[in-house]
Each structure stands twice: as structure tokens, then as C-alpha cells.
Amino acid sequence: MSAPLLALEDLRVAYPAAGGERVVVDGLSLALERGAIGCLLGASGCGKTTVLRAIAGFEPVRAGRVVLVGRELSRADAMVPPEQRAIGMMFQDYALFPHLDVAGNVGFGLAGRSRAQRRARIDEVLALVGLGDRAGAYPHELSGGQQQRVALARALAPSPPLLLLDEPFSNLDIDTREHLAAELRTILRQTGTTALLVTHDQAEAFAIADAIGVMDRGRILQWADAQTLYARPADPFVAGFIGRGSVLAAGAVGLAGGGTVLVRPDRLVPDPAGAIHAEVMEVTFRGPGRVALLRLAGGERVEVDLPADAAAQAGTRLALRLVETGLVLFR
16 A cells, blocks of 8 residues: 555644643644545634644644655654745635736746746646636735635646645635635646645535544544544544534433433434423524424433424424434443
């Protein structure tokens, strides 16, 4: 089996703090195969952007290694400078040069090539991102989505072995984000680019990535594809973080044996003969159906998808039946 293109081995990143140090990334490992699209997914402050910065060479590591195409880039006592890593990076704010036109921005990383080679490559990547007719425009003349495409073209222009993307759609409206997420995956596939994305948006991660690492407090709790994370979460935190659902004590929904269980909104079904009773806190429309927020007898709160004919409103009580197939139990 061939070695992964990118390997992070027991990575640790920490900063000096009063009384010691503040650990931001703690014993993190992952492997990204050539041509794969990976994603680090987690809430703000979990350490995901710090991982990206350590790969790029902007942060030193206290322990562990960063290895790219078999070349060691970082360890505790040695570090290859960022400009010598041949890694492409697309920043959250795009970081376009306002005094350069689109062609100038895209060609910025192509030093050392002839003028004809630079022009050909600029034209090629601008066509790839759908901006072939905007080479002479300046950043302030472009929409947010177009600026994002320019930033992507600039990162792709030198054909880096690895592309890092830090929250690339965070400055865009939701419709543009959804469109560009699908477009980004297509472009990365067309170019065969290996990429690692950082985001807090699950829909974004699911739309783009082949493998997703769910992070919490500087660690990856599970590294898997989207379907596995949803259907077979390996950790209660992952279970509660991915998709809709609640992690409850097994006894709260009538299961014996102790432990906790992941209850998705379609696992509790309104049924007059059901043994689980709950109070309806609120009902909201979430097309094409409605969702009820319920309070169980023990005070636990859960979401339930309601059938079209269910007569439920805030303040009423509801009997429910647990659908036990596909439940995820944690002992």
C-alpha cells in the first residue's frame, strides 16, 4: 500500500500561558491519500484552523510530525519555512491584492515561468473557475463569489501537491455557499488536487469531502465519510454533533441495560399506544413537514419529525413509540 500524500503523526501545538502552556492541538493524527478531499469539522475554538496553520508552516509544533509526499516538513526541533513547502492555501478572507487585477492575482505564485507560460496557466485556471472573461477586472469590481473563485484559481495555479482551505465560504450568503461548495468539489476532482478543508458547517463538509474528521478540544474523535459519521458515530460527542439528534440515557426512551443512545428525529414516532410520553414544547415548520420539540418525562428534550396528520401543538401531550432498528448505543 502506498504512503499517504499527507500524514500528521501525533501532532501537538501549544502556546505559552500563565502557569504553563495552552494546548490547542493534542496528539492529532490523520492520513490523506493522493487526490482525496479531507475536512476538519468542528465548532469555533476546537483547533481545526491551527492544524491547517501547522501544516502550512505558520505554527511550530511541540511534538509529532507533518509529512508531505514523504518529506518531513515539521517536527519539534526542525521546520521547513512556509515558502518552501509548495502548499497552496486559500484564506478565509481570500487575501486578494487590491492593486492587482484578476490575472495579476492568479499569476502571483507563478514566478520563474516565462511570460507565455504564465499567461497560458492563468487563462487555464480562470477558465476552470468560470472567470475567463474577467482577467482584467480588479477585486473591488467582483462579487464575493467571484472573489472566492479568483482566490481558488490563484491557489491552484502553481499546481501544488496539497491545497489547504480555511473556511472558504464563510463570507458568502447561503445560496452562493451551496452552489460554490458543489462547484469546488467538481474543480478539485477535475484537477486531481489533494485538499484539506476546515469548516464548522456540516452541510459544507458533507457536500465536498471524501473523509471528515470531527474535532473537539484539539483532537479528532472520528475520521470517516459522511454516511459513516451519521449512521455509525464512534463517540457520543460525534453522535450529538453530526446531523439532528439527541444523545440520551437509554432509560429515558425505555431501553434497558444502561448507557446512552443516539435518538434521531425519525426514531420516535407518534403512536397513541406508545409507551413513551412527552410534552410538546413547540412545533415549527421545516419543509416539507413539521418538527416538534418535546420534553420527556425525565426532562430530556428531543426533536421529532411529525407526520402530516399529527395533531400536535405547544402544551399538548404526545405518546410515542421508539423505532429500535438502526439505533446507536454507547455503553
